[in-house]
Amino acid sequence: MGRTAGSARHVRDAEFTEYVASRAGWLRKVAYLLCSDWHRADDLVQESITKLYANWSRVGQVQNRDGYARTVLVNTYLAEQRSPWWRRIRTVGSEPDAGAVVAADLDASLDLRQALSSLPPRQRAAVVLRYYCDLTVEQTADVLGCSTGNVKSQTSRGLAALRRRVVPARAGGAEA
Known part of the structure; x- marks a missing residue:
């Protein structure tokens, strides 16, 4: 039974890795348009990918994985905007870096x-x-x-x- 679970986990991880490799660039572009900062976009994508991995068995049952991933990304961005920590950091920081x-x-x-x-x-x-x-x-x-x-x-x-x-x-x- 342990081998079957390990094998299923390996297949799940390979499927997840393939999906992320193919869609990471697109997720990063959407994240950048939301936050206007490439570093924050990378952080948003990383956090969203972590959430996707934690729920990958559920994602596998969804017909539109891109839609699910986009929803996770947007919700992660909006949750960050509402957090007291982000409001404090945003007031201390400057406008988005145009040099990026x-x-x-x-x-x-x-x-x-x-x-x-x-x-x-x-x-x-x-x-x-x-x-x-x-x-x-x-x-x-x-x-x-x-x-x-x-x-x-x-x-x-x-x-x-x-x-x-x-x-x-x-x-x-x-x-x-």
């Missing part, structure tokens, strides 16, 4: 990333899920654990804030 952004990015991309990082966490999560992850309103509501009306409201406010921050900056740059 790849130098080859265009100015518009940099403007958008900076504007995205200035959104409140739930608005940022709604915008990233809707427009980067290409989820429907219903799927986004499911990931965020809220109503579809709340997703529409958060997305609308987030997009309006992005427009206010990006469009004037680009118009001002064109005149200079």
